[in-house]
Amino acid sequence: MKKSATIYDISEKLNISAATVSRALNDHPKISQKTKELVMKAAKELNYKQNTLAQALKSGKTNNIGIIVPYINTNFFSSLIRGIEEELSPHGYHVIICQSHEDVDLERKQLNTLLNAQVDGIFMSVSKTTEDISHIEAAKESNTPIIFFDRKKDIAGISTVTIDDYKGGYLATEHLIKQGCRRICHLSGDLRLEIYQNRYNGYIDALKDNKLTFKEEYVFPIKSSIEDGVEAIKTLWNLSSPPDGIFSASDYAALGACQQLKKKNISIPEDVAIIGFSNEPFTQYMELPISSVDQTPDIMGKISAQVFLEYMNENFSGISIEKKVVLNPQIHIRKSSKRK
Amino acid sequence: MKKSATIYDISEKLNISAATVSRALNDHPKISQKTKELVMKAAKELNYKQNTLAQALKSGKTNNIGIIVPYINTNFFSSLIRGIEEELSPHGYHVIICQSHEDVDLERKQLNTLLNAQVDGIFMSVSKTTEDISHIEAAKESNTPIIFFDRKKDIAGISTVTIDDYKGGYLATEHLIKQGCRRICHLSGDLRLEIYQNRYNGYIDALKDNKLTFKEEYVFPIKSSIEDGVEAIKTLWNLSSPPDGIFSASDYAALGACQQLKKKNISIPEDVAIIGFSNEPFTQYMELPISSVDQTPDIMGKISAQVFLEYMNENFSGISIEKKVVLNPQIHIRKSSKRK
């Protein structure tokens, strides 16, 4: 293992002190131009690479940030991570990714190893099983800034970047009503998570505001899979008066619903109008494109990163403001719900 | 900024040396059980967290690995990264992700910052514009293990994990021939990349082995977009004898082709059979599901990680073997190419 050159190797070669080398490398104003040039040249020759580790130990700043998500390979989270990376990379940060697998124990472990690794900040979207939040509160004590995106918990002092899921649910439902739907059902996600609860609340209020009665039997719990959408149709079409509109909290369940309805020869959107949530890429590729509510994960990622950068600046000057950014959901109307 | 406890805080509290504390924490065999217990208890009380940074500086091992991909938010790369993370996380590694945006200059920069950050290993898939590979060869000199996955370059001493793209192209083409296709065209990817060149070669050889003549005009270059697939059909259907089979190096172009053919009222698979590449999730969701060649990115990620772990062990004992793992592509036959 050939070890790489250090500032001492440069200092020896040039017969100057390591401190001077360090300063020259950092473009310190009080170092003569000539010395700087000499140092730069020697650095090139020796193939010197800054050891950011030593620098980090000294300064207490690693220039690493950590992200914890349930799974990285979904369109939503990977787009979000891309947004964060692209915003932070130009500022010299490296992005460490961790998966919680929707498991609070793993989430806790990941959070702690990130803290041990001295990351400068942590971005996270909590798992479905995160009810006890003591690990996050403990992490807050370490003074490492934490930022929640999408799936948040209410903890004083922690900034959040989310979309207005309530509004998303409201707009989607209202859209179906405007298309003439009167018996609208909701395929609801895991209500332990705020985001799904909010979409549900938006659905309920849109019904209410339009004088439509809410029916318990029109709410079908799903797990964001195609199969669940299929099941939903099977169950709902056993009712005395089946729905004429479907607002699904998941695009996958919406897809399953479409498939099953087609099997039953029920036409979309004439007999049943459908709208999903997340604007998964596939929704627009279908022969029958599916309407959906876009969460703009790329923007959410970029904004989260900006909130972090602002925090780093504020904190530098001693101030620190908790931010709660709420983005507007973008509704995409496609064939599955457009009756004209 | 409340700074966290160090081994010195523990050593003061217990009136023992920091060295002893360190040894107790690391379960050194020569430390008495009583001391260990005392130290553990004090560590808990002081909320001591191991500073992995200091440890890394001392040991030269950061337990971080870096991944460089063109973009993280594609199904292929995000699944691959997931595979690497899940294999390496249990071994205590953190995964840093970087994007090259298909730009060799950015790739070089990312590679160098990863090296500066002293990562223990680098996984990369080269960008489309990577022709000069001097930055990778220079990185090799640092003795940081590098592993190519999917998009590789031939560099002595660097292990690679890829799928057999040649075989993928061959099997896909052969499948079309078995379905009765005689005029098979190929929507080819960027031939600067080995993977696309190999798929192309597989196509050519399958034609040859089945006594079908290769026609230059049946090869249409694409950029993995839906629009390119649409364009391909427009152009190819101007030929005196248009194709009756399409092997696309990209699922997106295959989708575009399907859309355009439908517009022209040409039936799939009866008039034209189509098969794509990558097995993007959407291919199976379509009303007309599209056949495709699966690159099994999850497996590719896990194997890449294993190659890295093996290297770390071998290197420990002074040996080091260059590995070239080639995975078998999995062909998924769906409606778009199944004539029965």
Next chain:
DNA sequence: TTGTAAGCGTTATCAC
């Protein structure tokens, strides 16, 4: 403008 020396938090090598 440059040099000296201390320190960031660990761990490894000697001692005892």
Next chain:
DNA sequence: GTGATAACGCTTACAA
């Protein structure tokens, strides 16, 4: 079993 000390590579008062 445990303690003292040096070292990992860098930055930064304080001196000169």
